[in-house]
Amino acid sequence: MRIEISRLTKTYKGGVRALDGLDLDVPTGMYGLLGSNGAGKTTLMRILAGLLRPTSGTVRVGGHDITAADGRLAVQRTLGYLPQSLGVYPDLTARQFLDYIALLKGLDSRPSRRRRIGELLETVALTPDADRRLKGFSGGMLRRVGIAQALLADPRLLVVDEPTTGLDPEERIRFRILLSRLAGDRTVLLSTHIVEDVAQTCRSLAVLDKGRLVFRGEVGELVSRAERRVWTLTTSGPAPSQGRIVAALPEGAGTRYRVITPTAPGPSAQPAEPTLEDGYLALMEPGR
Amino acid sequence: MIATFRYEFRMQIRRPVLWIVYGLTFAVTVAGFGHTYLDLNLGGDEGREPRPAMIVSAILLTSLLPIVYGCLLADRLVRDRRLGMTDVLDTTPAGRTGRLAGKYLGVCAATAVPLVLAYLGRAAAYAVTEGEPAALGWAAVILVTTVVPALLFVGALALAGPLLMPPLLFRVLFVVYWFWGNIIPATMMPTLSHSILSANSQYVAYGLLGFGHYRELPPNVILPPGGIVYGPWPGAALNFLRPEASPAVALLWIGVMIALAAAVLLLARLHTARTES
Ligand SMILES: Nc1ncnc2c1ncn2[C@@H]1O[C@H](COP(=O)(O)OP(=O)(O)OP(=O)(O)O)[C@@H](O)[C@H]1O
Ligand SMILES: [Mg+2]
Numbered sequence: 001m002r003i004e005i006s007r008l009t010k011t012y013k014g015g016v017r018a019l020d021g022l023d024l025d026v027p028t029g030m031y032g033l034l035g036s037n038g039a040g041k042t043t044l045m046r047i048l049a050g051l052l053r054p055t056s057g058t059v060r061v062g063g064h065d066i067t068a069a070d071g072r073l074a075v076q077r078t079l080g081y082l083p084q085s086l087g088v089y090p091d092l093t094a095r096q097f098l099d100y101i102a103l104l105k106g107l108d109s110r111p112s113r114r115r116r117i118g119e120l121l122e123t124v125a126l127t128p129d130a131d132r133r134l135k136g137f138s139g140g141m142l143r144r145v146g147i148a149q150a151l152l153a154d155p156r157l158l159v160v161d162e163p164t165t166g167l168d169p170e171e172r173i174r175f176r177i178l179l180s181r182l183a184g185d186r187t188v189l190l191s192t193h194i195v196e197d198v199a200q201t202c203r204s205l206a207v208l209d210k211g212r213l214v215f216r217g218e219v220g221e222l223v224s225r226a227e228r229r230v231w232t233l234t235t236s237g238p239a240p241s242q243g244r245i246v247a248a249l250p251e252g253a254g255t256r257y258r259v260i261t262p263t264a265p266g267p268s269a270q271p272a273e274p275t276l277e278d279g280y281l282a283l284m285e286p287g288r
Numbered sequence: 289m290i291a292t293f294r295y296e297f298r299m300q301i302r303r304p305v306l307w308i309v310y311g312l313t314f315a316v317t318v319a320g321f322g323h324t325y326l327d328l329n330l331g332g333d334e335g336r337e338p339r340p341a342m343i344v345s346a347i348l349l350t351s352l353l354p355i356v357y358g359c360l361l362a363d364r365l366v367r368d369r370r371l372g373m374t375d376v377l378d379t380t381p382a383g384r385t386g387r388l389a390g391k392y393l394g395v396c397a398a399t400a401v402p403l404v405l406a407y408l409g410r411a412a413a414y415a416v417t418e419g420e421p422a423a424l425g426w427a428a429v430i431l432v433t434t435v436v437p438a439l440l441f442v443g444a445l446a447l448a449g450p451l452l453m454p455p456l457l458f459r460v461l462f463v464v465y466w467f468w469g470n471i472i473p474a475t476m477m478p479t480l481s482h483s484i485l486s487a488n489s490q491y492v493a494y495g496l497l498g499f500g501h502y503r504e505l506p507p508n509v510i511l512p513p514g515g516i517v518y519g520p521w522p523g524a525a526l527n528f529l530r531p532e533a534s535p536a537v538a539l540l541w542i543g544v545m546i547a548l549a550a551a552v553l554l555l556a557r558l559h560t561a562r563t564e565s
Contacts, residue, residue, distance in 0.1 A: 046375070049375070049379045050378075050379060051375055051378055051379060073381055076379055076380065076381045077381050079379060081375070081376070081379045083372070083375040083376065085372050086372065086375075086376065087368075087371040087372025087373040087374075087375075087376065088371070088373070089295075089299060089371065089373065090371070091299055091302060091303070092295070092299065096295075096298075100291060100295045101376065101380065103290075103291030103294075103295075104291055104292070104377065104380035104381075104382040104387075105380050105381065105382075106380075106381055106382070149376065
């Protein structure tokens with residue numbers, strides 16, 4: 001399911017312009033949305049989910065105009081949405097919670113609803129906890145309930161807003177694998193400010209900064225933005241003054257720095273292989 | 289709407305606080321009145337026949353217990369936002385109006401269960417001790433015509449009020465409102481008490497169920513041919529809201545309760561639409 005966004009602007013009451021003339025095409029598959037805090041990721045996702053009305057511009061999801069009531073309804077029928085801060089009813093069990101959301105999503109037949117919930121609990125590895133109340137769930141478990149909830153109606157479009165925040169490394173990896181497995185023939189839009197999440201799951205991504213699109217393309221392209229600009233330098237003296245230090249690791253008597261800068265930051269500096277994070281940071285470098 | 293009804297009903301009826309608060313209230317009234325309060329004999333002839341006995345119980349039931357009912361409902365609508373559930377709910381294809389209606393009916397029904405049980409329990413006890421099975425039939429009729437409309441109105445108010453203020457403040461104001469608008473004598477100050485806008489069961493009791501035939505006479509009232517009437521209070525302000533009870537006025541009261549409930553819910557629905565940006 002394709003998302004076509006054109007000249008999308010959202011100005012909140014009070015004048016904050018969270019999105020500013022955004023143009024973006026999201027194809028089927030896994031797609032990353034990177035951006036720092038306040039970049040406008042959540043705003044974009046809430047617009048796609050039909051929760052917010054754009055101030056101007058058009059958004060079409062699978063050909064449906066999201067600003068029209070019937071278009072929004074059509075999109076919501078095929079949408080799975082995991083909000084940045086997912087709430088649950090603490091007094092329901094995981095199974096009951098999913099059953100309720102499934103009913104709201106129109107899964108009316110009880111046997112098929114039960115089967116679907118059983119499958120999903122299996123997918124997110126919550127079967128042993130399915131009949132426990134949600135108030136006893138850990139953050140990671142709630143995230144998994146959240147993703148199960150988003151998948152109930154077998155959505156063509158899955159919008160997940162910073163799903164890995166607050167997860168431990170193992171949970172995070174499990175979550176990434178789950179998301180990639182789900183992508184297949186649907187559109188999965190993953191927003192995050194954790195570059196590694198995108199590096200490990202997406203082929204294409206967009207980068208938002210202050211409501212504007214500053215990059216869109218393949219992961220490799222963003223990595224190449226840092227090509228010949230990443231250096232490592234080991235010194236026991238003062239930290240390199242040139243460029244942006246992205247890592248500092250004590251090594252023997254000195255410190256090993258990783259620096260992003262166009263020219264070698266010192267005589268002993270060695271060029272290094274850029275990562276997606278380097279590419280992202282190079283992109284966000286002021287005065288690039 | 290049916291899904292929301294089911295789950296909201298389930299979540300509310302399983303709240304321990306619901307049973308604790310009602311349990312304490314009944315315990316306190318038993319301690320205070322020496323019996324379960326619903327079988328209080330008002331001193332007239334009412335206790336001798338099932339119909340007036342059940343009416344008295346209904347009047348007592350709707351006098352103070354709606355305070356408990358309203359307070360228990362006060363957090364239910366705003367809770368979705370507090371828990372962060374609105375985004376998930378609003379992205380389902382289920383419309384907001386249907387969900388609001390389902391929630392309203394579900395939580396009101398659940399919160400009314402202890403009241404209904406107490407009332408039917410009283411009716412069953414009466415039926416057994418007095419050998420009057422008709423009490424159960426009358427109880428059902430009285431429940432539907434007096435208690436249900438009153439609770440529908442109070443329920444809408446209690447769900448929607450906390451949209452405008454914190455639930456705790458709402459509960460305080462609600463108690464104040466309840467005494468002012470439903471309990472105090474109409475002659476004390478301008479009030480909605482005893483009027484067609486008050487959630488009391490008396491218009492139906494007197495207008496539809498013939499309760500006036502059973503009341504003992506207060507010394508200063510001359511009994512009209514049809515029995516005691518319920519209506520304007522001599523010397524009270526806002527008496528235009530207190531027409532004389534008749535079958536038509538009783539039906540009007542039921543209609544007014546339901547219309548007020550619908551109006552309050554409509555405002556709540558518009559409020560949620562307005563806060564979405
Ligand atoms: N309801 C709102 N009212 C007013 N301003 C808002 C509202 N929601 C977000 N904003 C503002 O819009 C901008 C973008 O916010 P948004 O939540 O979309 O960013 P984000 O990329 O999701 O950030 P984060 O990584 O912190 O989640 C921010 O400046 C924020 O302060
Ligand atoms: Mg966000």
